[in-house]
Amino acid sequence: MRHLRPLLLGALLGSLSLAPAASAGGPSLFVSTEGRFAATFPERPTPDRAGRETWAGRIEAGSYEAVVGGLHLRIEFHDVPQIGLLLLSEQRILAMAKDSMLEDMEATSSREETARLREHPGIAVRFETSSRPGQIEECRLYLVGSRLFVIFVRNDHPGVGDEAAARFLASFNAWEPGETLASASRIGSESGL
Numbered sequence: 264m265r266h267l268r269p270l271l272l273g274a275l276l277g278s279l280s281l282a283p284a285a286s287a288g289g290p291s292l293f294v295s296t297e298g299r300f301a302a303t304f305p306e307r308p309t310p311d312r313a314g315r316e317t318w319a320g321r322i323e324a325g326s327y328e329a330v331v332g333g334l335h336l337r338i339e340f341h342d343v344p345q346i347g348l349l350l351l352s353e354q355r356i357l358a359m360a361k362d363s364m365l366e367d368m369e370a371t372s373s374r375e376e377t378a379r380l381r382e383h384p385g386i387a388v389r390f391e392t393s394s395r396p397g398q399i400e401e402c403r404l405y406l407v408g409s410r411l412f413v414i415f416v417r418n419d420h421p422g423v424g425d426e427a428a429a430r431f432l433a434s435f436n437a438w439e440p441g442e443t444l445a446s447a448s449r450i451g452s453e454s455g456l
Contacts, residue, residue, distance in 0.1 A: 290430060294444055295327060298340050300412060301444050303434035304329045305427045308336070320344035333419030336431050341411040353384045353406050360404050360411055361386050368400070369393045380405045380412075380437060381447070403432065408439040 293308060294301040308327035315322055322344065328337040343356060351359070365373055370390040378385035385405035391398065398421070403414045414435055416428045438447030 290427060292434065293327070298325055298327065298338070299407075299410065299440070299442075300338060300340065300435065300437040302336075302338060302414075302436070303430050304336055305331045305334070305424075305431075308338075317344070317347075319347035319350070331427070332424060334424035334427055335415065335417040335419070336428070337413075337415040338435070339413040339415075341413070343406075343409050343411055345409070348409055356411065357384060357386050357404050357406055360413065361388055361402075364388075364402060364404070364413060365390060371396070378403055378405070380407065380435070383407045383437075401428075401432070403435070405437065407437045410437070410439075412437050 290303045290305045291307075292301055293304045295310075304327075306329050308329040311326045311328070313324050315324070322341050324339060324341045326337060326339040328335070330336075341360070347356065361375065365388070368390065369392050371393050373388055373390035375386055375388045378387040383405050385403060388402045388404070389399050390402070392400065395417075398417075398419070401416045403412075405412045405414075412435075414432065416432060418424050418428055436444065436447060438444060
């Protein structure tokens with residue numbers, strides 16, 4: 264699961280999102296109807312869209328990212344093909360996605376725990392990479408229906424921006440097709456990381 268490459272569709276995706284423009288004075292809740300998620304970013308995120316072929320079929324994917332100072336916040340979504348959902352357990356899908364992400368990030372060490380987003384399964388991972396030894400990055404993966412969400416946080420200046428990173432992770436919510444943000448009102452996610 265490589266990070267998505269920029270595409271010209273990014274401008275179009277921005278128009279599909281319903282979110283107030285982030286004010287210069289602080290963070291705002293960003294709601295992506297196309298991505299079926301909401302999160303508090305410190306500024307309006309930049310969208311991206313891609314897809315790739317896998318053994319189970321085409322995986323459509325999108326991402327939204329904001330970089331403020333040394334704080335990198337990113338939400339990716341990947342639509343898992345039906346055959347993958349039929350052949351693999353939710354935990355296996357999450358484990359494969361986590362392993363792929365850690366390989367792509369060139370992680371040298373990691374620690375993980377079970378996480379949940381309401382009734383949806385997830386994994387919370389903290390890891391260190393070969394390119395940033397001693398610096399801990401954080402990722403949460405959730406499977407919401409057939410959509411895999413990957414939420415990244417990297418802070419190049421620990422201690423600065425930690426509050427915004429925590430607010431971003433705590434604010435994340437996602438919903439299945441047919442639901443809305445209001446109907447998927449957040450009961451809470453659980454992770455000890």
